[in-house]
Amino acid sequence: MKRPVLWFCLLLTALITLGWPMIPMPTAAKRLADIPSSSPDFQTRELEISAADRAFLGKAQAVQALIAMRGGGRLVLTVIDGTHNRHAVHDPNYCFSGAGWQVQTQSIVKVPSGNAMWVTLAKDSQTTEALWFFDDGKHQFASPFEYWLATSLRRVTLGRSGAEPVLVSLRSLPGESIPWDRVRQILLPALGFH
Numbered sequence: 001m002k003r004p005v006l007w008f009c010l011l012l013t014a015l016i017t018l019g020w021p022m023i024p025m026p027t028a029a030k031r032l033a034d035i036p037s038s039s040p041d042f043q044t045r046e047l048e049i050s051a052a053d054r055a056f057l058g059k060a061q062a063v064q065a066l067i068a069m070r071g072g073g074r075l076v077l078t079v080i081d082g083t084h085n086r087h088a089v090h091d092p093n094y095c096f097s098g099a100g101w102q103v104q105t106q107s108i109v110k111v112p113s114g115n116a117m118w119v120t121l122a123k124d125s126q127t128t129e130a131l132w133f134f135d136d137g138k139h140q141f142a143s144p145f146e147y148w149l150a151t152s153l154r155r156v157t158l159g160r161s162g163a164e165p166v167l168v169s170l171r172s173l174p175g176e177s178i179p180w181d182r183v184r185q186i187l188l189p190a191l192g193f194h
Helices: 002-022 029-033 051-057 092-098 144-156 180-191
Strands: 042-046 061-069 074-081 102-111 114-123 126-135 166-172
Touching: 029 061, 029 074, 051 061, 061 180, 074 180, 092 102, 092 114, 092 126, 102 126, 102 180, 126 144, 126 180
Parallel strands: none
Antiparallel strands: 042 061, 061 074, 074 166, 102 114, 114 126, 126 166
């Protein structure tokens, strides 16, 4: 009698394991599409995502744009929705390192509804700065572990536990000075991260 129960449990586990990922999940695609292309404070120009990055992202959705702020300062904005490939979303410091940048300093800073990670980077004689965070539509956080917990809970509840957090990264162009307080207080809310 134990053997049929064991086989039933094994078959049920296999069906759940194979079937669960096929159930459609609500994505953050609308949030990516709703990022404004301009405001009185900035103008954006969409940047093409490289073939290598597209291959890495797999089924994850992403947008990338060059932002020119009124009064000076240019940033590269990258936003990734990992609903269909959450492995493409991770601590951006790994990507910076993979691109040859070395993290010089990093610290947690306040953003409109939470925290972000601010980093300074160096490569050869170039320097740049970046600000990154995860955003679930209600608050921002800089913990990859919190991202993993939130997305795991979403998958278990089939999206009923809340919106998919997106990864938001803003990086200055090498050698350019950016008014980061203005970015945090004005630009982020204008982009929809409030």
